[in-house]
Amino acid sequence: MHHHPCNRKSITVVSFFFLLYLSLHNPQTIEARNPSQFTINPSPDVVNISEIKRHLHRFGYLPRNNNDSDAVSFEQALSRYQKNLGLPITGKPDSDTLSHILLPRCGFPDDVEPKTTAFHTGQKYVYFPGRPRWTRDVPLKLTYAFSQENLTPHLTPTEIRRVFRRAFGKWASVIPVSFIETEDYVVADIKIGFFGGDHGDGEPFDGVLGVLAHTFSPENGRLHLDKAETWAVDFDKEKSTVAIDLESVAVHEIGHVLGLGHSSVKDAAMYPTLKPRSKKVDLYIDDVDGVQSLYGTNPNFTLSGLLASETSTNLADGTMIRSEGLIYSTLSTVLVLGLLHF
Template sequence: MLLPSNHPLYSLLFLFFLHNLPPYTAARPAPEFPWKQLTETTVNNYHHYFYNRFLNSRRGSHVSGLSEIKRYFHHFGYLTFEAHYNISDDIFDAPLESAILHYQSKLGLQVTGKLDFDTLTQVLSPRCGVPDKQPSPTLHATKNYVFFPGKPRWARRIPMTLTYGFSPDNMIRSLSLSDIKEAFKLAFSTWASVIPVNFVEADDYGFADIKIGFYSGDHGDGEPFDGVLGILAHSFSPESGKFHLDAAETWAVDFEVEKSSVAVDLESVAVHEIGHLLGLSHSPVKGAVMYPSLKPREKKVELSVDDIQGVQSLYGSNPNFTFSSLLESDISANRAADLRFESSLWAISMILAASFL
């Protein structure tokens, strides 16, 4: 049951988050997602409170708790400042406005420069921990994919094989190992279907190209996890091979079995992070798997045209893949679900036409 908006519990919760922040460590501190330590039953209540406090804040506003918004934008690369800048104040200043404008533009939101509803919703969304501070997207027709600086890729002869392994010391018990492995097998096969790269599970974790594990808090790579929701996982550009997931999440492989409202789909996160391991940074295309956020109980495992064009720019195309087969697959899925697909067919056709201009 939702509490009244003026209930004193909201003020107590807010003071708790402001005055009980974790101590700084040598690692880059994770941003304080305002609701990340709340229980599952109070997340919706705090979302309501969060919107009431910050909605439509703009340059010149002074709102208690705005410093947490500043920390969020600083962590993900949007807010940079000189040594004298006070990140701890609650003033909506020019640097914050500039950061929000960049954030909105980068993530395909309406560019308003204020904390409107869509922007606050995006800030509250669980997401990948990899910063978005990469260069501007490659703008050519409908291409929006982004690479890491220097356009790194795995420097091996095409076709190539990459091995992956699971840390024997850093796993979770809430899912069986077989379920975890199956989710990752599906995620790797998604990328392998469009590029000439094969992924094989290694017999020896120590010699695997890609090393997968579940970790909590500060785990030694300078990018600490933050508990339930907030940052879900992170990986690194080629050829690091490090793939870390937050052990605190309620990871799911079947939402029919896992009923938690804060459950996170393991395969969806795996598909996204593998994209980073291959060399893709975050895309501003909301339908792309390389878009940085994923809502609880959302499943997002199908590569978009933008994802495919980006990764094929690095590795070339799987000989068995054609965009026409992708289109046919999309149409069949829509028919099976009795959905209208004419507009999607037109949009994808236009994308295909533009890609050959």
């Protein structure tokens, strides 16, 4: 979606949302600050109900034949959206919900088949419908390659390869799967490329921000990134306010390649949104538990290694970010891991 600043006089947010919610069929608008605009005085963006509904349609919350006047369905869809993104569940287009709707994100739908294993009731990860996974000879080895015709002008091929090597390494460290780079794009299991607009897979990209990337379920292996984005590996060098960290997106999309859906845990790599000039490159316990339920545990995986990774400091445009409540979350899962894998 593309949004444009306006100069309308601000009104009381609560009363405006209430009136808007009661009159969904009217072409009223909601004013909200665009979280992707990191300026001192960002301009407000206008989001109307039809745009919110398009977002809910796009990511699996409303059926295509939904009646525009069906306020009940709209409220239910918003409630599911809020639940899946770990937001307060109000069923209304409140400010938290609008902020997330405006954020850049992965193009994979959120509303997919939930996990059903009793041991995992405390976790928030989900799978693709049908729970597909890669089924090859053990030990499992997957090859990946980059399209030489579809790269980004913002990074060199060497930088791109280095980023993906690290990203694949994150997942390989927790499951018994190895990822091997190959030059043969045609026969590679995982095919990576930067594409613009309608690129022939039925999922066209939408330009700067909006959808950042999308991936198909196992064993398809296509991993596509939006060529329109300002992809970055170093925010000290790339000063654009809309720069997107490539490694963060790569880690997320590889999770989809392996069969994971989106998590509602905001610290998880599989959470669907990512702010410009921010980084989320480490796996969270929710990511690890989910992918190990599909492939088992890497024999060299240790809880202490995960703790060290999760508590590491990420630098995002000079800002230090540290996960909170991590030790409690991780230690509470160690017994679950033991029951599952021993």
